[in-house]
Amino acid sequence: MAVSxxxxxxxxxxxxxxxxxxALFLLTWSIGWTIRGSPIPIGRLKRAGNSLIEDxxxxxxxxxxxxxIFNLIMYIVSTLTH
Amino acid sequence: xxxxxxxxxxxxxxxxxxxxxxxxxxxYALPLPWDSIKKWAPTLIxxxxxSLILLLLLSSLLELSNRVAGLIGGSWEYFGVWIKSSLVExxxxxxxxxxxxxxxxxxxxxxxxxxxxKSVDRLVTTALYFFVFIYSLSWIVKSLGTLLLSIGxxxxxxxxxxxxxxxxxxxxxxxxxxxxxxVMPVFLHTLSQNGLLVGFGPIEKYGVALANITVYxxxxxxxxxxxxxxxxxxNKIIAVRPVTNGxxxxxxxxxxxxxxxxxxxxxxxxxxxxxxxxxxxxxxxxNYTQIGGLWWINLSNxxxxxxxxxxLLYTTGVVENISINNDITSIIYLNKGDYIKERxxxxxxxxxxxxxxxxxxxxxxxxxxxxxGNFNGFVASQSGYYRVHYIYSCGxxxxxxxxxxxxxxxxxxxxxxxxxxxxEGFILYYFTFPSLYLLLLYSITFSLARVLGxxxxxxxxxx
Numbered sequence: 001m002a003v004s005x006x007x008x009x010x011x012x013x014x015x016x017x018x019x020x021x022x023a024l025f026l027l028t029w030s031i032g033w034t035i036r037g038s039p040i041p042i043g044r045l046k047r048a049g050n051s052l053i054e055d056x057x058x059x060x061x062x063x064x065x066x067x068x069i070f071n072l073i074m075y076i077v078s079t080l081t082h
Numbered sequence: 083x084x085x086x087x088x089x090x091x092x093x094x095x096x097x098x099x100x101x102x103x104x105x106x107x108x109x110y111a112l113p114l115p116w117d118s119i120k121k122w123a124p125t126l127i128x129x130x131x132x133s134l135i136l137l138l139l140l141s142s143l144l145e146l147s148n149r150v151a152g153l154i155g156g157s158w159e160y161f162g163v164w165i166k167s168s169l170v171e172x173x174x175x176x177x178x179x180x181x182x183x184x185x186x187x188x189x190x191x192x193x194x195x196x197x198x199x200k201s202v203d204r205l206v207t208t209a210l211y212f213f214v215f216i217y218s219l220s221w222i223v224k225s226l227g228t229l230l231l232s233i234g235x236x237x238x239x240x241x242x243x244x245x246x247x248x249x250x251x252x253x254x255x256x257x258x259x260x261x262x263x264x265v266m267p268v269f270l271h272t273l274s275q276n277g278l279l280v281g282f283g284p285i286e287k288y289g290v291a292l293a294n295i296t297v298y299x300x301x302x303x304x305x306x307x308x309x310x311x312x313x314x315x316x317n318k319i320i321a322v323r324p325v326t327n328g329x330x331x332x333x334x335x336x337x338x339x340x341x342x343x344x345x346x347x348x349x350x351x352x353x354x355x356x357x358x359x360x361x362x363x364x365x366x367x368x369n370y371t372q373i374g375g376l377w378w379i380n381l382s383n384x385x386x387x388x389x390x391x392x393x394l395l396y397t398t399g400v401v402e403n404i405s406i407n408n409d410i411t412s413i414i415y416l417n418k419g420d421y422i423k424e425r426x427x428x429x430x431x432x433x434x435x436x437x438x439x440x441x442x443x444x445x446x447x448x449x450x451x452x453x454x455g456n457f458n459g460f461v462a463s464q465s466g467y468y469r470v471h472y473i474y475s476c477g478x479x480x481x482x483x484x485x486x487x488x489x490x491x492x493x494x495x496x497x498x499x500x501x502x503x504x505x506e507g508f509i510l511y512y513f514t515f516p517s518l519y520l521l522l523l524y525s526i527t528f529s530l531a532r533v534l535g536x537x538x539x540x541x542x543x544x545x
Binding site for chain 2: 007017020024025056066
């Protein structure tokens with residue numbers, strides 16, 4: 001049925017994005033610290049590095065919160081339907 | 083609502099909102115320090131939370147909308163009853179107008195009225211189309227409402243706000259219009275009242291035709307008389323028409339009397355205080371001959387021997403033959419106890435001769451419909467053939483004074499319908515107020531859609 005195909009597609013895409021997000025978080029965090037700690041004296045570069053670090057931490061935070069909440073919802077729904 | 087929610091779309095909406103959330107997180111995690119991209123991240127996360135909340139609240143919102151409608155006094159049953167009765171009213175009005183339009187244009191008596199009928203017909207047709215539109219729209223909202231809500235929330239949850247305004251508008255539309263339709267009859271009834279269509283009932287039920295009616299006695303066409311038309315179904319006198327020279331006179335149409343076209347009637351003649359049931363009895367629509375759009379019928383009674391202005395000759399026997407020169411000669415077979423009677427008005431003088439004179443005579447006076455006169459009668463004491471000779475001469479004879487009425491005084495009804503007040507009321511109730519109300523609902527839909535998070539224009543946003 002078309003609907004379940006669409007649902008499976010969305011679910012697989014979501015899982016892929018989650019994996020990529022975790023990987024990217026680590027990558028960005030490293031790049032951010034690298035840029036921030038580099039001996040290049042350009043202020044804008046340092047600010048860019050700062051924002052990268054900050055955003056990557058936000059990403060990690062939301063990833064954790066999101067997965068927790070969604071897994072909680074799934075758990076509640078599954079216990080309710082049984 | 084007639085169905086539950088369509089879970090397919092709700093699950094799609096749920097998965098999409100989760101997807102939106104993770105895309106937002108992904109954008110946060112991207113090693114690109116540019117604000118134009120990064121600003122999407124918090125936006126997407128907020129959108130996903132909003133669409134999740136909307137998804138969870140959807141059935142409560144629908145319930146709230148129905149509750150509000152119930153508080154004001156509306157319900158789907160009330161709306162259904164109102165729209166169906168309005169459609170029935172309009173359809174029967176249209177049927178009556180079609181009937182009137184199909185009457186024959188006898189010698190130009192109907193041209194003016196037909197123009198009026200055509201304009202009214204156009205008005206009624208437009209109102210009918212409008213109400214059919216309202217009915218179809220209400221059916222969509224009622225039967226497909228939950229499905230459209232599910233689709234709306236799925237559209238709402240699509241990432242990057244691609245179809246967020248479309249989804250918001252769809253949800254707002256269903257919520258507002260489902261309450262709106264339920265409240266519509268309450269709104270309209272408080273603004274105006276019905277009762278515009280009195281007087282058309284019998285015409286629609288029994289039909290109308292123009293009849294050319296001639297009344298005969300045994301000795302030819304009668305003179306004057308009063309013709310009562312009685313509906314057999316309920317035994318009510320639906321018309322009282324004058325008869326002159328044997329022809330029944332119509333009220334508004336020169337050559338025709340309006341009679342029911344779909345129901346049998348009984349014709350009764352009354353003159354000088356005596357009543358005669360006329361054959362065919364009862365008169366079905368098939369008893370008429372339809373020529374040139376008119377329905378022709380000849381009515382008679384075997385006991386009505388002769389009648390002209392001011393005189394009446396009748397019997398309970400059987401008329402064998404009759405000849406008319408200046409006076410009337412007839413052979414009538416009478417059983418014992420049968421009679422031959424004559425009545426004449428004061429301004430007439432009449433003589434009744436019966437041979438053989440084996441019987442008794444009665445005399446007296448009568449008064450009827452503003453006329454008065456005397457009567458003579460012969461009661462036979464033995465059975466046999468009797469030769470009757472009737473001589474009369476009349477001065478000026480008055481016409482019966484009775485309350486005459488027509489079955490379908492169509493022009494009278496149309497004229498009252500065409501009065502400004504009724505036309506105004508019709509247009510107000512069937513056009514203006516419903517349109518205003520629907521426009522009001524439409525603008526409320528847009529406001530609610532903006533609250534839910536759409537814009538008031540459909541715009542596809544990509545990055």
